[in-house]
Amino acid sequence: MSADHSHESCCAPARAVGAEPGPRRPLLPVIQDGAPTVRHRIAQAELAGGTFRMGDASGDENAGDGETPIHQVCLSAYSIDATSVTNADFAAFVDDTGYVTDAERYGFSAVFHLAARCDPADVMSTANGTPWWLGVRGADWRRPAGPKSNLDGLADHPVVHVSWNDALAYCSWAGRRLPTEAEWEFASRGGLDGARYPWGDVLLDEDGGWRCNIWQGEFPTSNTTEDGFLTTAPVRSYQPNGFGLWQTVGNVWEWCSDWFNPRTYELAARRDVETDPAGPRIGLARVMRGGSYLCHDSYCNRYRNSARTSNTPESSSGNLGSRTVAAS
Numbered sequence: 001m002s003a004d005h006s007h008e009s010c011c012a013p014a015r016a017v018g019a020e021p022g023p024r025r026p027l028l029p030v031i032q033d034g035a036p037t038v039r040h041r042i043a044q045a046e047l048a049g050g051t052f053r054m055g056d057a058s059g060d061e062n063a064g065d066g067e068t069p070i071h072q073v074c075l076s077a078y079s080i081d082a083t084s085v086t087n088a089d090f091a092a093f094v095d096d097t098g099y100v101t102d103a104e105r106y107g108f109s110a111v112f113h114l115a116a117r118c119d120p121a122d123v124m125s126t127a128n129g130t131p132w133w134l135g136v137r138g139a140d141w142r143r144p145a146g147p148k149s150n151l152d153g154l155a156d157h158p159v160v161h162v163s164w165n166d167a168l169a170y171c172s173w174a175g176r177r178l179p180t181e182a183e184w185e186f187a188s189r190g191g192l193d194g195a196r197y198p199w200g201d202v203l204l205d206e207d208g209g210w211r212c213n214i215w216q217g218e219f220p221t222s223n224t225t226e227d228g229f230l231t232t233a234p235v236r237s238y239q240p241n242g243f244g245l246w247q248t249v250g251n252v253w254e255w256c257s258d259w260f261n262p263r264t265y266e267l268a269a270r271r272d273v274e275t276d277p278a279g280p281r282i283g284l285a286r287v288m289r290g291g292s293y294l295c296h297d298s299y300c301n302r303y304r305n306s307a308r309t310s311n312t313p314e315s316s317s318g319n320l321g322s323r324t325v326a327a328s
Contacts, residue, residue: 039175042089047075047187054185057194058304080325081324083236084235084247101140101162108124109317113133118148122146159322177257187248189241192242197249198305211238248289252290255322261279289307
């Protein structure tokens with residue numbers, strides 16, 4: 001693995017400062033007429049919880065991310081989405097509430113340069129040091145590649161251009177919550193102690209085939225699309241892990257509830273066992289997990305169970321989505 005694994009390489013760039021966004025629309029209550037409304041229809045993996053070793057056991061950790069030391073974590077039972085939230089799922093939420101996402105309110109979002117479908121005038125900016133990220137006017141969850149794109153044929157793909165605030169709003173409507181990063185990692189491991197990936201330690205399968213949707217080729221100029229995908233893949237592509245979860249690594253980053261701190265594990269290791277940790281009480285950025293279709297080990301090897309990074313709660317991009325949990 002290359003030692004050059006900077007945050008900006010394949011993660012979403014932080015949102016540029018611009019005009020103040022418009023007001024949010026209120027959400028409908030989760031309870032109507034005294035009874036819960038079934039809104040969230042994603043298949044669930046029911047996890048009994050238990051104790052596991054959290055953190056990087058393979059020596060792949062990225063400097064500054066705080067993937068070590070390994071520490072013991074005990075989790076209560078919970079259910080977690082078998083897949084990322086899809087465009088169809090998010091559309092049902094928006095249709096029901098009229099919710100306006102952060103990308104729509106700001107008027108732009110981050111799109112990878114090879115995927116952009118827009119006029120040159122719609123490119124508002126590039127991210128400092130990462131020119132492959134374009135700030136595209138009119139890019140949002142409905143138009144993931146820019147104003148000349150749409151969701152035709154993408155109903156079963158993960159919703160993208162979803163900020164942490166947006167993901168939380170979806171959870172409020174659905175009667176769900178975002179996973180803690182401990183819950184996310186336990187679920188991603190699928191019962192494999194210390195494994196690098198949800199299926200084990202080897203990236204490719206026995207025939208040299210891809211097990212997840214990440215970058216193939218020379219990043220960021222040439223993607224050979226050996227797996228058939230330049231950007232997102234349908235959420236039930238490849239194979240599920242031992243707990244029945246699909247694509248916890250690759251495809252899209254997924255928001256967690258925790259504030260990010262690179263010293264979180266250092267502090268946790270001082271205790272014998274952490275029980276249902278919720279992360280720091282304060283922070284500037286929220287945890288993101290799982291990597292995305294832009295990850296490549298020459299720049300970003302965060303398509304691993306233990307990999308962690310972060311972004312500001314209002315940030316959005318074409319490789320950032322979510323999955324949800326609920327207590328069992």
